[in-house]
Amino acid sequence: MEYLQAFFNQYGTLLAQGTWATIVMTFVSTALAYVIGIPLGVLVVVTNPDGLHPHRIFNTVLGWIVNIGRSIPFIILLVALIPFTRWIVGTSLGVPGAIVPLVVSAAPFVARMVEQSLQEVNGGLIEAAQSFGSSTWQIVYKVYLKESLPSLIRGGAITFITIFGYSAMAGTVGGGGLGDIAIRYGYQRYQNDVMFATIIILIILVQIVQSVGTHWARRIDKRNR
Amino acid sequence: MIQLEHITKTFDHVEHGEHHEHHVLKDVSFTVEDGDTFGIIGESGAGKSTLVRCINLLEKPTSGKVIINGTDVTNYSGKQLVQLRRGIGMVFQNFNLFAQRSVLQNVTYPLEVAGEAKDAREARARKLLSMVGLSDKEKLYPSQLSGGQQQRVAIARALSTAPSIMLCDEATSALDTMTTNTILNLLKRINKELGVTIVFITHSLAVANSICNRIAVIDDGKIVEQGKTHDVFAHPQAKVTRELLDMEGKALA
Numbered sequence: 123m124e125y126l127q128a129f130f131n132q133y134g135t136l137l138a139q140g141t142w143a144t145i146v147m148t149f150v151s152t153a154l155a156y157v158i159g160i161p162l163g164v165l166v167v168v169t170n171p172d173g174l175h176p177h178r179i180f181n182t183v184l185g186w187i188v189n190i191g192r193s194i195p196f197i198i199l200l201v202a203l204i205p206f207t208r209w210i211v212g213t214s215l216g217v218p219g220a221i222v223p224l225v226v227s228a229a230p231f232v233a234r235m236v237e238q239s240l241q242e243v244n245g246g247l248i249e250a251a252q253s254f255g256s257s258t259w260q261i262v263y264k265v266y267l268k269e270s271l272p273s274l275i276r277g278g279a280i281t282f283i284t285i286f287g288y289s290a291m292a293g294t295v296g297g298g299g300l301g302d303i304a305i306r307y308g309y310q311r312y313q314n315d316v317m318f319a320t321i322i323i324l325i326i327l328v329q330i331v332q333s334v335g336t337h338w339a340r341r342i343d344k345r346n347r
Numbered sequence: 348m349i350q351l352e353h354i355t356k357t358f359d360h361v362e363h364g365e366h367h368e369h370h371v372l373k374d375v376s377f378t379v380e381d382g383d384t385f386g387i388i389g390e391s392g393a394g395k396s397t398l399v400r401c402i403n404l405l406e407k408p409t410s411g412k413v414i415i416n417g418t419d420v421t422n423y424s425g426k427q428l429v430q431l432r433r434g435i436g437m438v439f440q441n442f443n444l445f446a447q448r449s450v451l452q453n454v455t456y457p458l459e460v461a462g463e464a465k466d467a468r469e470a471r472a473r474k475l476l477s478m479v480g481l482s483d484k485e486k487l488y489p490s491q492l493s494g495g496q497q498q499r500v501a502i503a504r505a506l507s508t509a510p511s512i513m514l515c516d517e518a519t520s521a522l523d524t525m526t527t528n529t530i531l532n533l534l535k536r537i538n539k540e541l542g543v544t545i546v547f548i549t550h551s552l553a554v555a556n557s558i559c560n561r562i563a564v565i566d567d568g569k570i571v572e573q574g575k576t577h578d579v580f581a582h583p584q585a586k587v588t589r590e591l592l593d594m595e596g597k598a599l600a
């Protein structure tokens with residue numbers, strides 16, 4: 123008990139700040155990744171050979187871009203993007219410096235998740251919507267996005283957790299947050315207790331996000347009741 | 348009135364690196380008069396769905412003309428096409444209700460995309476739900492309804508824009524005999540009371556016999572005979588028709 127007391131007195135503020143930085147970093151990155159990833163995923167589905175507006179070349183090129191984005195390991199992207207990150211946010215360090223590579227690597231991931239969710243929507247519904255005189259845009263947001271919302275939310279939880287893990291990696295190049303703390307204290311100063319504390323916090327946060335995602339998706343899904 | 352003139356539909360596909368052409372509809376022509384309940388019957392794969400989808404241009408014919416109420420609509424696109432489709436309701440074998448929308452929201456969907464105000468479209472939807480006998484179900488979701496109830500919602504939805512034509516693609520094929528009869532009676536009422544012209548696709552002669560005043564028999568993409576339902580069944584000319592009659596003899600007796 124006394125040990126814990128002393129530990130929190132010494133590192134409590136540091137860990138709280140780190141946790142907060144990680145949460146902010148992950149939230150902002152997830153949100154921005156969706157801002158880019160949803161239109162990308164929708165475009166892939168719409169221009170698919172059996173989509174609403176088939177366009178082979180556009181679809182293929184888009185597929186390549188998404189795949190290239192997905193195939194570069196985050197840790198490499200992180201380093202390779204440093205000049206780009208500096209140009210965009212003025213620094214490659216701290217939370218702002220981490221957000222740029224996180225968004226760049228997560229957006230193609232999100233695009234695939236969104237694509238997958240939308241492809242799950244029964245083709246018959248798209249056909250019905252067309253037969254009632256819906257525009258493409260109306261089909262996208264009133265049918266594709268609305269009907270796949272539970273699936274999109276489940277995907278959102280997965281994305282959030284993935285970015286969460288990446289954000290810890292961003293710590294290795296001074297990205298701030300829990301990863302940064304784990305590297306500086308745990309790895310460089312051999313303070314295993316600090317490292318252990320960061321792991322516990324990460325596990326708890328992942329559990330919370332996953333169960334919120336699962337419950338939320340189940341609550342709004344009208345198919346199973 | 349629906350006139351199809353020399354409709355062909357060819358699907359291209361590549362198999363083992365070879366280019367194939369699949370002629371699904373071969374020079375199909377027929378006329379559906381206002382107030383008809385027109386049946387299209389044929390075996391699985393004959394091209395019935397492809398044919399009916401040509402009427403509201405979900406499928407674009409490879410050649411031929413689609414003429415609706417005297418206007419050639421074959422090359423419609425964009426706003427014109429959207430407008431055309433609002434005048435043609437459609438009902439599907441698997442109901443195709445929006446799972447994440449309540450019964451009421453399903454019925455209002457066609458009016459919603461047409462830009463109708465919320466109050467007006469809900470009032471219209473409630474009227475239709477009462478007509479199909481589901482007034483008390485408006486807050487439920489499709490997963491909470493039986494197949495027959497789902498199809499009645501789908502029929503109400505297809506009628507929301509007050510179309511003059513309704514296309515039914517195997518609308519009763521997923522339902523049991525009792526429920527099929529309920530749906531057929533509902534469609535007959537819609538035809539009589541609202542004057543909606545119905546095009547009804549089915550592979551069941553019993554169903555065609557019950558609802559259609561005229562039928563066309565399609566085999567391998569060609570119309571092999573057409574006429575008054577009674578005449579066709581009494582004096583079948585085409586081989587497929589006789590085969591279908593033999594197979595279903597008991598059902599009609």
Ligand SMILES: Nc1ncnc2c1ncn2[C@@H]1O[C@H](COP(=O)(O)OP(=O)(O)OP(=O)(O)O)[C@@H](O)[C@H]1O
Pocket residue numbers: 358360369371389390391392393394395396397398550
């Ligand atoms: N989009 C498509 N691409 C390629 N072939 C198609 C396509 N749609 C239909 N076909 C083919 O056209 C033929 C007729 O199909 P269609 O669905 O019109 O038959 P159907 O008479 O409605 O059959 P069923 O009673 O089984 O519904 C089938 O051989 C089918 O494989």
Ligand SMILES: [Mg+2]
Pocket residue numbers: 395396397516517
């Ligand atoms: Mg069919």
